[in-house]
Amino acid sequence: MKHIISLLMENEAGALSRVAGLFSARGYNIESLTVAVTEDPTLSRMTIVTAGSDEVIEQIIKQLNKLIDVVKVLDLNDGKYIERELMLVKVKANVNFKDEMKRMCDIFRGRIIDVADNSYTIELTGSCSKLDAFLEAIDKTAILETVRTGASGIGRGDRILKI
Amino acid sequence: MNPQNSNTTSANDANSTNPTIRGAEIVIRCLNEEKVKFVFGYPGGAVLHIYDEIYKQNGFKHILVRHEQAAVHAADAYSRATGAVGVALVTSGPGATNAVTGIATAYMDSIPMVIISGQVPVPAIGLDAFQEVDMVGVTRPCVKHNFLVKDVKDIAGTLKKAFYIAATGRPGPVVVDIPKDITAHLAEYIYPKMVEMRSYNPVLKGHSGQIKKAIKLLLEAKRPMIYTGGGLVLGDGSHELVKLARALNYPVTNTLMGLGGYPATDKQFVGMLGMHGSYEANMAMQNCDVLIAVGARFDDRVIGDPKDFLSKQRAIIHIDVDPSSISKRVKVDVPIVGHVQSVLAEMNEALALEKTTNDISAWWKQIDEWRGVESMVYANSDIVIKPQYVIEKLWEVTKGEAYVTSDVGQHQMWAAQYYKFDQPRRWINSGGLGTMGVGLPYAMGCQFADKNAQVACVTGEGSIQMNIQELSTCAQYSLPIKVIMLNNRYLGMVRQWQEFFYENRYSESYMDSLPDFVKLAESYGHVGMKITNPADVEGALKEAFTKKDKFVFMDFITDQDENVFPMIAAGKGLSEMVLKKDNKERHED
Ligand SMILES: Cc1ncc(C[n+]2csc(CCOP(=O)(O)OP(=O)(O)O)c2C)c(N)n1
Ligand SMILES: [Mg+2]
Numbered sequence: 071m072k073h074i075i076s077l078l079m080e081n082e083a084g085a086l087s088r089v090a091g092l093f094s095a096r097g098y099n100i101e102s103l104t105v106a107v108t109e110d111p112t113l114s115r116m117t118i119v120t121a122g123s124d125e126v127i128e129q130i131i132k133q134l135n136k137l138i139d140v141v142k143v144l145d146l147n148d149g150k151y152i153e154r155e156l157m158l159v160k161v162k163a164n165v166n167f168k169d170e171m172k173r174m175c176d177i178f179r180g181r182i183i184d185v186a187d188n189s190y191t192i193e194l195t196g197s198c199s200k201l202d203a204f205l206e207a208i209d210k211t212a213i214l215e216t217v218r219t220g221a222s223g224i225g226r227g228d229r230i231l232k233i
Numbered sequence: 234m235n236p237q238n239s240n241t242t243s244a245n246d247a248n249s250t251n252p253t254i255r256g257a258e259i260v261i262r263c264l265n266e267e268k269v270k271f272v273f274g275y276p277g278g279a280v281l282h283i284y285d286e287i288y289k290q291n292g293f294k295h296i297l298v299r300h301e302q303a304a305v306h307a308a309d310a311y312s313r314a315t316g317a318v319g320v321a322l323v324t325s326g327p328g329a330t331n332a333v334t335g336i337a338t339a340y341m342d343s344i345p346m347v348i349i350s351g352q353v354p355v356p357a358i359g360l361d362a363f364q365e366v367d368m369v370g371v372t373r374p375c376v377k378h379n380f381l382v383k384d385v386k387d388i389a390g391t392l393k394k395a396f397y398i399a400a401t402g403r404p405g406p407v408v409v410d411i412p413k414d415i416t417a418h419l420a421e422y423i424y425p426k427m428v429e430m431r432s433y434n435p436v437l438k439g440h441s442g443q444i445k446k447a448i449k450l451l452l453e454a455k456r457p458m459i460y461t462g463g464g465l466v467l468g469d470g471s472h473e474l475v476k477l478a479r480a481l482n483y484p485v486t487n488t489l490m491g492l493g494g495y496p497a498t499d500k501q502f503v504g505m506l507g508m509h510g511s512y513e514a515n516m517a518m519q520n521c522d523v524l525i526a527v528g529a530r531f532d533d534r535v536i537g538d539p540k541d542f543l544s545k546q547r548a549i550i551h552i553d554v555d556p557s558s559i560s561k562r563v564k565v566d567v568p569i570v571g572h573v574q575s576v577l578a579e580m581n582e583a584l585a586l587e588k589t590t591n592d593i594s595a596w597w598k599q600i601d602e603w604r605g606v607e608s609m610v611y612a613n614s615d616i617v618i619k620p621q622y623v624i625e626k627l628w629e630v631t632k633g634e635a636y637v638t639s640d641v642g643q644h645q646m647w648a649a650q651y652y653k654f655d656q657p658r659r660w661i662n663s664g665g666l667g668t669m670g671v672g673l674p675y676a677m678g679c680q681f682a683d684k685n686a687q688v689a690c691v692t693g694e695g696s697i698q699m700n701i702q703e704l705s706t707c708a709q710y711s712l713p714i715k716v717i718m719l720n721n722r723y724l725g726m727v728r729q730w731q732e733f734f735y736e737n738r739y740s741e742s743y744m745d746s747l748p749d750f751v752k753l754a755e756s757y758g759h760v761g762m763k764i765t766n767p768a769d770v771e772g773a774l775k776e777a778f779t780k781k782d783k784f785v786f787m788d789f790i791t792d793q794d795e796n797v798f799p800m801i802a803a804g805k806g807l808s809e810m811v812l813k814k815d816n817k818e819r820h821e822d
Contacts, residue, residue: 080432083381084369095374125560130555138378138398141432233432 072121073155074146074223075131075230080139081107081114088137089116098122098130102155102198102220113141113233117222119198140178141233145163150226157201158183160214167212178204189214197221235556238414240795253419256385257282260349260416263392265292271311271681275302278364279351282416295683296710299702301328303674305335306700309344309406310671310678314636315588315660316469318399319346325353326364329410330371334668336406337375342490343467345404347395354414355383368410377405387416390425397428402435403555404467404571406423408790435554439571439579443682444818446651447525448569454523455482456596461507462535463490463664464528464553465573471495471657473577474527480584481594486514488529490664492710493654498633503600505610507535509646512608515799517600525550528573531563536640537564537580541806552576608799608812611648612771614816617792618767619717620644627717630774635687636661638680640672640696641723646797648691661677662730670699676714677706687715687778694720694744701753705782709759715777716786718750721793729796756787765790 079085086105095098103120108115127145134143144210146153161171163186175182175192178200184191194204198221205216225231260283264272273296276284277457294624298304299324302763320337323332327349336414339346350675353362370380371795378398380391388411423461432727450769451457463809471494478485479500485495486506504511518536524547529535537716539562551558551565551575559568612623624647627635638661639645645662654660661679663671676690697718698711707714727742751761760783763774770789779787799812 084373087370088373091373125564127559130556136555136557138430138433 071127071146073127073172074151074221075118075120075134076144076223076225077116077118077134077143078108078113078138078141078231078233081112082139084113085122085139088139089118089134092133092137092145093096093120096133096173096177098126099156102218104220104222106114115231117220121220135215142231144225146223149225149229151229152226154195155198155201155221156219157194157204157216159194159205159216160189161195161208161212162185162214163189164212165228166218167209171208171212174204177222178207182203185226235693236638250423251423253421254414254514255282255286256411256418256420257286257416257418258412258814259292259385259388259422261286261292261390263389263424264320265290267318267392267396269293270317271308272320272322273298273308273311274322275301275304275324275328277328277351279328279353279413280322280416280481282413283351283729284323295322296677296704296706298674300700301331302670303337303700303703303706305332305346305348305365306338306658306671306674307659307678307681308346309335309339310661310675310681311639312344312346312678314658314679314682317659318396319344321348323348323350324364325351325368325413326366329366329368330770333375335372336372337475338663338671339406340375340377340636341406341547342463342663344406345399345400346406347392348406348408350408350410352381352410352412354411356414357543358412369703372729374410375406376408378401379408381411381412381414381491382409383409383414385415385420388415388420391424393425394446398433399502402433402557402814403464435570436556436570437575439552439569441578441579442568443567443574443790444583447569448580448587450523450548450550451481451483451525452587452589452591454521454591454601455593456520456522456820457477457591457593458517458521459483459485459522459527460488460518460529461485461491461494461527462488462529463496463552464527464530465491466657468528468554468573469657470528470577471574473574476581477577477584480581481591484517484597486510487651488535488664489662491529492649492660496655497653498655501605502821505649508537508803509650509799511599511680512799512812513607513768515801515807515810516603519545520599523548523550525552525563527552527577528554528556530561533562536563536807537805537809539806541808544806545660585642604627606812608743613767614652615767618770618789619765620721620789620795621651622767622776623719623770623789623791625716626693626771626774627691628652629780630771631687631689635689636658636676636683636687638662638672638675638679638690640692640699640753641667641669641719641726642693642696643729643797644691644693644719645796646726649721671697672696673700673703673707673714673716676716677703677710677712680712680714683708687714689715689717691719693725694696694718694722694747694750695724704754704759704786708759711782712784713780714784715784716784718786718788719791720750720788721795722747722748722790723793733802737779750786750788754784759784761785761786761788763788763790812822
């Protein structure tokens, strides 16, 4: 099953490679990994999307906790959470597609953020599955390139990951 | 990224009137503060400032080895023998990479160590400078933690943390990589009194509710079993375990790493378990209904195939300081995270208040039946020296009190099977990584730890040659180690697997062109002995151990074809043991 794991770690050189190294050394799967500093400049927050059986996820959480630089780990799937990912899609600006693309963009609440002679760039935010759905919905032959940030996750309501 | 570090190390009354000193001197002062007695090392360009300060001090003794791998192994064994943090010092680049095997070996067996490596000057890092290697990157997968010190002001705080991290929780090696220019810069010396890290707070005390549950389960057991590993030895929990086991009168087995955790000559001891464990230990492990695992991790050389192990129902209690060791290969029913010594002490207190006793005489009867199989009996010979016989005699001659280090191979298994360890921290071997070449440097570490002790290095003619250069170190420091080499002219363990699983195709497992070990030893000023006749084994051992201040190299020419039994083939289960060569697998009834 897919899990979203959030963690807080010391904002130190090499901390990211410790997490990435753990996943590759132990053969855990990473679908995406995002990291950036938090409002407290000594802490970074990371969101890891992974998949595995309950036992594997339990091991992943334990192994992450074992890393000396990791301050806190939370499996967002243990409760309610929100997940968001940003995607930029560059599509062909073909006259025939124009209206259709505009319509899809509206349905998925995307925005066209760049217009050139031969292409448009669309910005889209949402859950990973919504972004997948958008790519399914538009004409694939129109896609020139896509770039995704990977998911960021946060607990709902009172679920707060803080030290 | 922000280099600021929020983990605090609180300084003792930091009045900034202290004079400034060089980073190298700070390193020395920190080691003195940690009461380090020995530093095992080898000099080179990047650590010359540190070596210059070593020259000026006498707080600790520096031991000059002949290869950095041996420095780390010796420091590792020093720690295994004493419980103190082992310290090694190596230069950058090749010095650092030579140390890696030693570091990985210590990591796999959870040995607390601090390894200080030199690094090229900060401005040169990343420029492929002479003798540059990314030590923090190279060692990341085989250390508990590592640091690159980029400011002289951070040396003391980092070393304080390194010692703290190495020794607490599940112990392990910590690398501190220090660039050369940092050791020349000046700073005030302030050694923090204590460490506080928000990201690292190892659990010590076990959960009382879980401990109660465990006691209840144990007292209701019909076929109980106590299984202990290296964690019991490292956590100094042996004394409490003996108390618990005696109060309950339950059978005890130790893993290869755990030997000595429970006295081997005690009647409740059923021997080592696992791939080359005793029949009774493996059968009891497989057929018990309540199992308590203490500082052990159900690894593949112990329970084999977890499917076979789980084909029998049993309740499992697991005490370990590392939560990630629990339910990793086998799901457990009562996990207790905590320091083994304190958890066992709490169990003993709770047990003392219990009125119920549990009679398990039927189970003991069954175990005695398994004992009757006599899986450790071997056919002795008066023509050719049997390796098992040498170890039995070694045990007798040393009265079971020696530090026994071993290398890796058949000789290691025979040492584990036939030397009965009654005390913890006496059996020193590479259980996790299985590193050939550890034996001699391990013996050095033990002899430095206890200069009057009998130290025996049980080795093979293959393994000894992987760190043979240390014969020179042993001469320099007059270490009266006794090398017990079981010379079968084979990479015996490899040959055994080739005999069993590759139809006797002995591919590259013959040891040809061996030196004359007697002459080799003598050339370093040591005593050399070659023993070819079984009748001479005991006398030779006695003679060697009476040479109290001499290093003696004993070359025992042993039976070439001997194999280690019993055996469970890799990937098979505990119920699929082979007792002797001609036997088919012995399945339980
Ligand atoms: C560094 C290293 N290389 C290879 C091995 C694989 N290996 C395990 S046992 C063994 C043979 C050891 O031979 P020897 O030291 O003569 O001991 P014996 O088995 O003959 O008693 C080998 C090659 C290892 N464990 N470590
Ligand atoms: Mg051999």
